[in-house]
Amino acid sequence: MAPPNSKPFLCDNCIECCANVPVTAKEMQAIEGAIRAMPQEQIDRLQAQKRKDGACPLVDVENKRCAVYEARPWICRLFGYMEQMQCPYNTHIEILPFAEGQKKFMTELGVRSPEDLQAVGVLGQDITWESLVLR
Ligand code: SF4
């Protein structure tokens, strides 16, 4: 018989979790680099998309995907696998305690101190296309 948590994580790209994501200075740099590398037409297309209140400006609503996937913040990477950030459609997944998830992120991305995790803004709140383009 299969163990209880053997069912894989199934993300159907509903993009509901792409909202109100705090970002650190280092993550913001990576995001800005990814935006600078985009063709202007893509920026224009993303900027023109209609989003719900609080939705991340980097979610490509039309294609239901993250427009900066390789540069996405740690919260986006750990969403669904960590305490306080469980995907409502994948409640069968075993989640990490918050402190453990944070430690995993710090190790994987080379964050040296908890201060490096200080948010400089929140995607979908104070970080919008207006603020990104005008930077
Ligand atoms: S992780 Fe969950 S909430 Fe986020 S897009 Fe996938 S199914 Fe939707």
Ligand code: SF4
């Ligand atoms: S950065 Fe990407 S994965 Fe993270 S909330 Fe925005 S669109 Fe979603």
